[in-house]
Each structure stands twice: as structure tokens, then as C-alpha cells.
Amino acid sequence: MDFEIRDRSKPQGPRRLTTEREQYFRLVDQGIGYLEAARLVGINKRTGKRWRNGRNASGRNKAAPPINSVAPLPEPEPPAPSRYLNETDRIHIADRLREKATIRRIAAELGRSPSTISREVRRNRTVLPNGGWYYRPHAAHRRAVARRPRPKPGKIGQNPELRDFIQHHLALRWSPEQICHVLRIRFPDCPEMHVTHETVYQALYVQGRGELRRELTRALRTGRARRRPHRHSNKRRSQGIKDMVLISERPAEVGDRAVPGHWEGDLIIGKDGRSAIATLVERSSRYVMLVPLPAGHNAGATRTALTQTVAAMPRHVWRSLTWDQGREMAAHRAFTLATDIPVFFCDPASPWQRGSNENTNGLLRQYFPKGTDLATHTSEHLDAVAAELNSRPRKTLGWETPAERLAKLIAA
Numbered sequence: 001m002d003f004e005i006r007d008r009s010k011p012q013g014p015r016r017l018t019t020e021r022e023q024y025f026r027l028v029d030q031g032i033g034y035l036e037a038a039r040l041v042g043i044n045k046r047t048g049k050r051w052r053n054g055r056n057a058s059g060r061n062k063a064a065p066p067i068n069s070v071a072p073l074p075e076p077e078p079p080a081p082s083r084y085l086n087e088t089d090r091i092h093i094a095d096r097l098r099e100k101a102t103i104r105r106i107a108a109e110l111g112r113s114p115s116t117i118s119r120e121v122r123r124n125r126t127v128l129p130n131g132g133w134y135y136r137p138h139a140a141h142r143r144a145v146a147r148r149p150r151p152k153p154g155k156i157g158q159n160p161e162l163r164d165f166i167q168h169h170l171a172l173r174w175s176p177e178q179i180c181h182v183l184r185i186r187f188p189d190c191p192e193m194h195v196t197h198e199t200v201y202q203a204l205y206v207q208g209r210g211e212l213r214r215e216l217t218r219a220l221r222t223g224r225a226r227r228r229p230h231r232h233s234n235k236r237r238s239q240g241i242k243d244m245v246l247i248s249e250r251p252a253e254v255g256d257r258a259v260p261g262h263w264e265g266d267l268i269i270g271k272d273g274r275s276a277i278a279t280l281v282e283r284s285s286r287y288v289m290l291v292p293l294p295a296g297h298n299a300g301a302t303r304t305a306l307t308q309t310v311a312a313m314p315r316h317v318w319r320s321l322t323w324d325q326g327r328e329m330a331a332h333r334a335f336t337l338a339t340d341i342p343v344f345f346c347d348p349a350s351p352w353q354r355g356s357n358e359n360t361n362g363l364l365r366q367y368f369p370k371g372t373d374l375a376t377h378t379s380e381h382l383d384a385v386a387a388e389l390n391s392r393p394r395k396t397l398g399w400e401t402p403a404e405r406l407a408k409l410i411a412a
Contacts, residue, residue: 017043021051029139031126085112085120085144090137093117097135120144155195156203156212162193163212166200170216173366176200178393185399219366241330241345247322247353250344254320260284260409261319264357265306267297267328268364270374276328277374277382278305279364281356282317285405286397288360288389290382294375299330303338310339314410320344322354363389 020041027037038048054066085093089110096106103121107114124140125133156163162183169179176197187193203212204220254262262283267276278291291309295301310318322344323329332343346353367385368374390403397405 017047024048024051029142031128031134031136031139084148085110085116087137087141090120090124090141090144093120094135094137094140097121123147154203155192155199159192162195165193166195166203167212167216170200170212170219173219173363173388174392175220177395181395181399182393241325241327241332243333244325244345245342247344247346250320250322254283254322257284259319260406261317262322263318263320264322264354266324266354266357266361267293267302267326268361268368268374269297270368271371275373275375277364277368277377278302278309279357279361280306280309280321281360282402282406283356285402285409286356286360286394287402287406288386290364290386292377292379292382297328299328302328303331303335306335307338310341317406317410322346322357324351324354360389 020043024037024041024043027040028034032040034048034052035045038045041048050064052066055061055064089112092110093106096109103117104114107117110117120140121135124143125135126139127133156166165183166176166179169182170176174182179200180195180197183193183195200212204217253259260282263280264283265278265280267278269276276293276297278293278297280289280291281287289309291305293301293305295304306321318339318341320342321335323332324346325348329335329343329345332345336342351358364385368377387403390406391401393399393401
């Protein structure tokens, strides 16, 4: 308690018991009995009864009205929308619970859903230390009314530990969904550390709440400070690569991602189309490899860089490569002859046929923004970026990292 219990063995004089009265009714609202509440506050049980029921005038004592709670409800109570339970409904629930009626029976009598009654009892009941519980309608109604006002304070802003954890991992370019799932894994028994990814987005985008720093929006994949609707991408025309083998002829084992060693590839282009980086993603593990193209991104330079990259990996993790119909893969036959890896081409304007690679390219734009010169990035820097991506937990992998999944595949 935040006040000193008075010593009743000494005369007190005409001192007002305002603090004691507030604490007394607060304990009663929590479900503590009248006698126990009076003992804890340090008052006579008759004083508590007089506070609850009022008193008539007698002698020098003036009449006093009863005090219902510390914060009495406004009178008359404004009519609540029909979807809210009112005090009469809660009295009916309490009476029927004492009569051992089922939740479904009570819901039918009130014309409500059983889940509405179940949630009401679970939220507003009083739980005893021994695990038992009871339901008081008036105390339950006060709790429900106190919980109703909006807007509510944000969970992230009230918990510094949660806020620091989210901000730290946003700075590492983790997605809000990755952060929220890892929170549940690391703090399984702390509900106050559990949030949804939508809560994180709201804390970033709705700055009136002041929960996360505005500049952290730059760490998001889109880098946007506010939401924008999705737009259709422009369709691209086929540029007529000779001897293409279309994706429709690709083996069925590639589609279900059950067999490792099938890769998707593409280029991310730098400023004015003068520089590029080749990106490779393994379909089963989502493992990422970045291939520098210092000699340009024409067909010959791309073929040479990819051939050298394939030679540095175990042969059994390379079974096929799927690419779009970009001219940089015009020398695909020479690549296949040198590596014995078949190349399959997607249909025109069908980026979803290389979904893993397209998703990865979006992630990479956080490190290599559009309109920048990609030739300035060294091989060591590209390896560091790939290692950072491969160490992030991925939802599609059951929250394993691509590096962990690929290590299992290679070991097998």
C-alpha cells in the first residue's frame, strides 16, 4: 500500500480517512471480503459498513450517503451499444453461475454468443490464491467500463525492454514478423514481451504514439515512412534468347522444393544500368549468394562469374538454375557445357515463378539502394551482406536460418 496504516491504539482526533477509504474500496473491488479489507486498511468493520451503506442523522452526526466506489460511475450511465454487456446482463450472469447454469445456457438466455459470455467471465472474474474464482457483477462491470476507453497506451511504449529489443533488431534489418516470432521463442513465459508485427508497424507509422524512432522506418525492406498501396509492375517483353528451355519443361521435383540444389538467379542493376550484382538463391534453404560483376553484366561476363561461383561450391548442391529472360543469360548454353547445370527460363512478365529470388532482391535493396553505383562494393562486402541475410530466421523455414538449413542439406 502507498500509505501508512494508522495506529488505532492511540487517539486519532477528527482526522479524515480519505486515503484509507479509497484503499478500502479498491481492495473490495479486487474481490477481498469486507472484514479482511477493513483489517488491512486499519479501520473498524462498522466504519466500512457506514462507507458502503451510508448512515442516518443521529444527535450531532449528520446523515451521509453511501459511497459506491472510489471512482463512481456517471449517473445516469450512458446507454452502451448493444454489442456491450450492461450491468443487468452481468447480474444475470452472476445469478445463473451460482445456479450452476452452463455458459451456453446463459448465452441463449441473453441472446449472446457463448464466446461473449465465456470471455466476460474469464476477463472480469476474481481469481483466488488457491486457483478458485468467483464472479461479482458490479465489480466486473466497473472493470469492463474502466477498460473500454480508447485510445489505449501502446504496449511497446510502456515496456522499455521490449522497445529496446525491437529497435535493436530493426537496426539489423530484421522484419517486424521475424522480430515478433523470436520474442515468443526467447520469452515464452512473458506475455508482456509478446506483440504482433502489426503492432510494430503501427508504432513506426503512427508517430503520435511515440513508441519507436521515426528513422527506423529506413531499416524496413521498403524504407517507407508510411504505407502505400500495391501497384502492378510493368510487363516486360521477351528479348528472344536462343535455345531457351522454358520453366514448363523443368522437372517436377523443383516445384515442391523437396530436393535441394535448385537455384534461382537474377541481376540487381545499379545507377544508369552501368553496374550490377548477380543474386543466387537456393530454393529449399533460401540460401543467398552474391556474385560481383566487375567486368560488366553482358552475357560473357555473367557466364564467367557464375561459372567461377559454381566451382566454389560442392557439386551436389547444384542441380539446376532458373532465370528470367534477361539478355545477360544469352550464353546459357556455354554455362551449361562448363558446369553441367541446366538453365530454365521463366515465362515473360512472370516474376512469381522465381519468387524466392524476387523476395531476396527486395531485401538486398536495403543494402544496395536503387540509383547507386554497385561497382563500388567489394567481394568482401558482398560476402558480409550475404552472411547477414543467411543468418536471419525465416518464417518459411520454420524460423530456421538459411545457413542452418543449407548446412543440414550438405551434411545429408
